[in-house]
Amino acid sequence: MVISQSLRDNPRLDRWLRFEPDRTVRVATGKVELGQGILTALAQIAAEELDLRVDQIRIMSGDSVEGPGEGYTASSWSVEHSGSAIRAVSAEVRALALARAALRLNAAPEELSVLEGEFLRDGTATGLDYWHVAPDIDLSAEATGAVAPKPVAEHRIVGRDIPRLDLAAKLTGSGFIQDIDMPGMLHARTLRQPGRGATLLLLDKDAIRRAAGDGVLIVRRENFVALAGEDETAVRKAATAAAGAAVWDRPRRLGPEQAGAGWIATQPSHDRHIGDPMPESDGGRVSMRFSRPFLSHGSIAPSCALALWQDGLLSVWSHAQGMHPLRANIAATLRLPVEKVACHHAQGAGCYGHNGADDAALDAALVAMELPGKPIRLCWSREEEFGYEPLSSAMAVEVHASVGTDGRPVGWTTEIWSAAHGQRPGVGGAYLLAADALETPPPERKPFDIPEERGGGATRNAIPLYDIAAKGIDFHLVHDVPVRTSSLRGLGATLNVFAIEGLMDELSARAGEDPLAYRLSLLTDPRARAVLERVGDMARWSERDPGGAGRGTGIALARYKNASAYAAIVAAVEVGEAVRVTDVWCAVDAGLVINPDGVANQVEGNMIQAISWALIEESRFGEDGVASLDWQTYPVIRFRDIPEIRVELVDASAHDPLGVGECAGGPAAAAIGNAVAHALGTRIRDMPMTRERIIEALMRGS
């Protein structure tokens, strides 16, 4: 079998798997739980290959000291990368153990099988189990990839709805990093440097002490300031007081106009053409421009981290998406050898991409370095999370189709204006936030976005899945934007799919054809066709309303990164003063599915988030920075706007498992966009599709 990147990077078997004295097996992963259910899925994969019960598996996740390094938990790679590594290692260790048992029992390996860790000989118990033979197995050996995993037909745990391993704790008041308490722990809050280059001219410490009492320590290193103390209430008060007690010299201010896609599209850019040149054709050229604003991740929990600097070792607990990268980034920022930093993952709230988690970890580490021996628990405020986390860049996308005489595109170019979507610390010169506040700030980051071979950033899903002879991208990477930008679930795919699928509907109308039939006429990929046809059946597409009169139905399709799961979605909307999504149907092909209910849960959530992006969300700027700083100025979808949702998985178990967590966002936004156009008879091309934009579209359409 193929050795995955994760296994090439961490070839030793004991990096992944260890037999424990309590007759469990510890399975290690570099991927972390973000609420997506990954640890449950990985436990299922290990239990399947080892012939164990799921409760015999203990997952160790995100440990920079003992666990495998697998980069960030991002881009829907976890099942594909970590899952395939754990599958291969588990199969191999089972075979090694079985061989040892065969020797001990003087049996042929073919006579033996494994049931819940015990060896059976021709179906009869032998009294021997994994833990008996474990001392004889050399797990320091490197994986060979020579042992084939189980055939799908023999699966009894993979493919089943195993309940989430972490949910019971979270329903009874525990399970989060925020709950960790350590003896002697101090709470901490930051006084945030208002931007790169800002210098703290004056800090009225007396004012802070008057507000919060003498029990609060004021920790300062250059332009990094934090408040720390035993009493969290007092520390919070001190942080509030500190904001008013600080005078900063600020070289940069923001303007409200910079928050728009229109502003982005007029900035100097690094331009690059990807793929085929655009051909001319007889049927003419059709172009249409779409946009979306800056978006916040909107994690419901402000970022939190713990750190302890003791005996020359810096220990950090964080809910960030990768503990090995975090260790490298903290070590580099603090100029410590990496082996002097240990990062441990502890679960936090959903992040949906690169939010403030990594930055809060450096903040906690900075405070810990100033207060040796004291465990520090640093928590961001709500305002800080909205105001200082990296945002998802506003984008403009103009899709151009060169149309043949049969009304079908023969050429396609997706033209994109965007800031970068891949600015995780350590990538492309990006770094942790508080590094800006230290004695020697890092050099400005470089113009960089995720390369297309790794799924692209702004360019993600910019190449349509359809059979078009020439497909390309014109990418205008805008570098000089006044806020940090980075990955939000789906990255550029959300707007790219919204735009591509919008133009596909326009082209089908131009050709006088049904949107579903038109799409099928341009698709030979049987898996893409299967999800489209399935969702058409689910939503009774052939009986859909004629549209207009404020009701509409729209369809859209994408395969995430053109390489992960396929999702086809139909949305039904009512458009009055606002857009109301009433129904969403989704058909997904995720290849071999590890946990069907887990996939459905992710897809449902991704679609609901996409409704929120499509209709409501927009981060605005003011002179002092990001101005959308709470749930009133950055509203997200609530219960009253949740539609009926139906998700079906197309059986594709003969194919490898595909990442699923981000597959539905783009097509959901696009299906809503198409449904709104169907309802209004004219298209809204800018997200969010607000009341003002409905009125604008109607005025333009009439």
Next chain:
Amino acid sequence: MSKHLTMTVNGHVHEIDTAGTTPLLDVLRNHLGQKGSRYGCGLEQCGACMVLVDGETVYSCSREAGSLQGRSILTVEGLGAPGALHPLQQAFLDEQAGQCGYCLSGMLMAAKALLDRNPSPTRAEIVEALDPNVCRCGSHPRILRAVARAAAVLRSGAGDGH
């Protein structure tokens, strides 16, 4: 300006010395070590911190402890525990109603208040009761199903003792 307060939390009487302005959330998490009620915004906008005070939903992030002398507070820890789940917690598990789970303590308490006053809520009534609570993962449909399921269980009497 420390105050001596007596309040009942999850059925146990606690004597607490704290400033009257200390938020209830800090009292619960830091004085009493009950970490199940969560900080989300501190602004009464998300519901992650929601608890019941004498049966009514309250945002513990901003309710001052000084106003709670003699009152009875119920948090997620008092709703049920591992091995002895409340029918609401069991229904959330059965529906796998959650992704990251950070909102769930508040959701459970909002649902508890609803079912206490209305044992047979319609979907619209559940929606109205939970609307103040933000779920960012999009687990809403499952949460709605879980609350309806718990209501049915409680009506059938299987939830006696809670």
